[in-house]
Amino acid sequence: MIRVAAVGDIHMGLDSQGLLRPAFDTLPECADLLLLAGDLTRHGTPEEARVVAQEVRGLPVPVVAVLGNHDHHDEQPEKVTAILQEAGVTVLEGEQTVVRCGDTRVGIAGTKGFGGGFVGRSAGEFGEPLMKEFVRYTRRSADSLHSALRELDEEGCEVRVALTHFSPVADTLAGEPPEIFPFLGSYLLAEAIDTAGADLSVHGHAHMGTEHGMTAGGVRVRNVAQPVIRRAFNVYQLHAG
Amino acid sequence: MSGPGTGPERETGRSTENVEYRVAHLRDRLAAEELGELGVRAEMRAGSVVVTGTVPSAQCRETLLRTVREELDGLAVHTDVVVAETASPDHAEDLP
Numbered sequence: 001m002i003r004v005a006a007v008g009d010i011h012m013g014l015d016s017q018g019l020l021r022p023a024f025d026t027l028p029e030c031a032d033l034l035l036l037a038g039d040l041t042r043h044g045t046p047e048e049a050r051v052v053a054q055e056v057r058g059l060p061v062p063v064v065a066v067l068g069n070h071d072h073h074d075e076q077p078e079k080v081t082a083i084l085q086e087a088g089v090t091v092l093e094g095e096q097t098v099v100r101c102g103d104t105r106v107g108i109a110g111t112k113g114f115g116g117g118f119v120g121r122s123a124g125e126f127g128e129p130l131m132k133e134f135v136r137y138t139r140r141s142a143d144s145l146h147s148a149l150r151e152l153d154e155e156g157c158e159v160r161v162a163l164t165h166f167s168p169v170a171d172t173l174a175g176e177p178p179e180i181f182p183f184l185g186s187y188l189l190a191e192a193i194d195t196a197g198a199d200l201s202v203h204g205h206a207h208m209g210t211e212h213g214m215t216a217g218g219v220r221v222r223n224v225a226q227p228v229i230r231r232a233f234n235v236y237q238l239h240a241g
Numbered sequence: 242m243s244g245p246g247t248g249p250e251r252e253t254g255r256s257t258e259n260v261e262y263r264v265a266h267l268r269d270r271l272a273a274e275e276l277g278e279l280g281v282r283a284e285m286r287a288g289s290v291v292v293t294g295t296v297p298s299a300q301c302r303e304t305l306l307r308t309v310r311e312e313l314d315g316l317a318v319h320t321d322v323v324v325a326e327t328a329s330p331d332h333a334e335d336l337p
Contacts, residue, residue, distance in 0.1 A: 003333060009280070010325075011297040019298065023329040030333065042277040042297070070277060200336060207280035207295060220336055227280060227295030230326045235333035 002101050002159050002240065003030060005061070007233040008037025008204020009225040011070065012051045021055050023232030028060045031235050032101040036089070037204035037224050038068025038112055038165025041080065049080040053087035062099045064090045066110040068165035068205060092163065094144025096152050104240045106159045107152030109196075111145045113166030113189050113203070114138040117182030142188035149196035158240035162193045162201040162219075171213025172223035173206045190215040199238050260316060264290055267312040276304055281322065283309075289317040295325050 005027055010020060027034055034056070041048035049071075056063050071080050081091045090097045092110025099106045116123045116138045125135040145162060152160050167173055167185030176184060184206050193201050194217030201215065204225040211228055213221035224234055264283045267290075271278040278301070281294030292309055296302050302324055309318060 011277075013297065013301070015298050015300040019327050023327055026329045030329070070279075073277065208282065226297075226325045229330075231330045232327045234330050237333050237335045239337060 002104055002106055002238045003032045004035060004106075004161060004200065004202075004236045004238060005031035005033065005233045006035040006037060006202045006222065006224040006236065007226055007229065007231075008068065008165065008202075009039040009207060009227065010036070010052070011039055011042050011226075012055065013042045013048055014051060017051050017054060019055075020232050024056060024059055027233075031061055031233075033062045033064065033099050033106065034059065034233065035108065035161070035163050035202055035224075036063065036065035037163060037202055038066045039070040039204055039225075040065065040068065040084075041071050044071040044074040044076060044080055046074075046076065046079050046083060049083040053083050053089070056089060057087040059088075062090065063088065064092065064097060064099070064108045064110065064163065066092050066112050066163050066165055068112060072112075092148075094141065094148060096148035098152065098155060098157060104159060105155070105157045106161065107149075107155065107157030108161045108163050109145055109148035109152055109198070110163040111141045111148070113141050113145070113164040113168070114186060115166060115183045116186035116188060118170045118185070118187045121181065122187060123182055138186045138188050142186065142192040145189060146192035146196045149193065149198055153197060159238050160198045161238075162189075162198045164189055164201070164203045165205050167203045167206055167209070167221070167223065168193055168201055169213045169215055169221050172203070172209050172211065172221055174210040175208040176206050184209075190217075190219075193217070193219050200236060260285065260290070263313060263316070267309065270308060270312055271305065274308065276301055276308070278305065281305065286319075289319050292318065292320045292322060295323050297325050299324050
């Protein structure tokens with residue numbers, strides 16, 4: 001059994017140091033790894049990233065993260081990534097990593113993702129260059145997620161998790177105004193997950209959404225935005241094979 | 242007798258419209274200023290502006306409530322804003 005702890009949207013600022021560390025210190029007792037589903041900061045500044053880095057530095061379980069839209073706001077995502085990496089966090093963007101838990105190889109494929117909406121109510125790659133780029137950006141992100149999940153399969157991972165910030169499904173957005181769903185996620189991410197295969201999909205971003213959902217292909221989806229789960233993290237137990 | 246555009250209905254209509262824009266400006270300000278807050282909802286309910294959501298810290302909540310008071314000065318406002326909970330979970334979810 002693999003115990004995956006996950007949380008997103010912790011939105012740490014300069015007043016946040018130490019808020020989550022007491023809970024994170026309990027991780028070795030209840031989880032094999034910690035996933036951070038983006039929006040780790042409020043504005044994506046290096047100063048805020050250092051608060052996050054300090055909060056997870058030296059944890060005895062592997063920490064794997066994707067960035068969120070807030071982490072891009074200061075337009076220094078590379079700097080935010082570097083600061084987190086320096087603290088031992090594996091930061092994924094269209095990439096994958098393998099964590100060994102006992103005899104089990106757990107693969108995590110991660111990308112921030114982006115919006116566009118869901119089938120029948122989605123943006124199309126048509127018209128103004130900005131509109132086309134909006135959809136293409138999401139498509140590139142979904143394609144990279146697909147490739148990363150496939151790579152993990154070829155590497156023989158017994159358990160695969162898709163980690164995004166934006167949502168792959170509308171299920172976990174229930175509670176948000178339907179009018180803003182196209183800004184909260186895209187079916188392209190779910191299509192990538194379903195065609196490449198995964199055991200669990202974890203995302204954040206939708207603070208007023210719902211924890212539980214499922215892709216059209218039957219992959220369990222969990223919205224782990226901290227305001228949704230109302231804890232420092234949640235733990236999901238997965239079973240290899 | 243009221244002239245065109247000054248009757249009670251017009252006044253009510255204009256007042257409602259102005260509140261709507263003020264709520265929109267509040268949301269813009271919450272996102273743009275120090276909070277960077279996109280996850281708080283502000284909506285009209287029964288003649289009041291209802292502000293709901295979860296913020297990351299007690300300091301954020303204070304800043305949010307101060308901003309709401311400033312931006313919606315003179316309006317009836319109901320706030321239901323909580324600070325994110327930071328306890329460890331007491332159980333795991335099994336996904337067979």
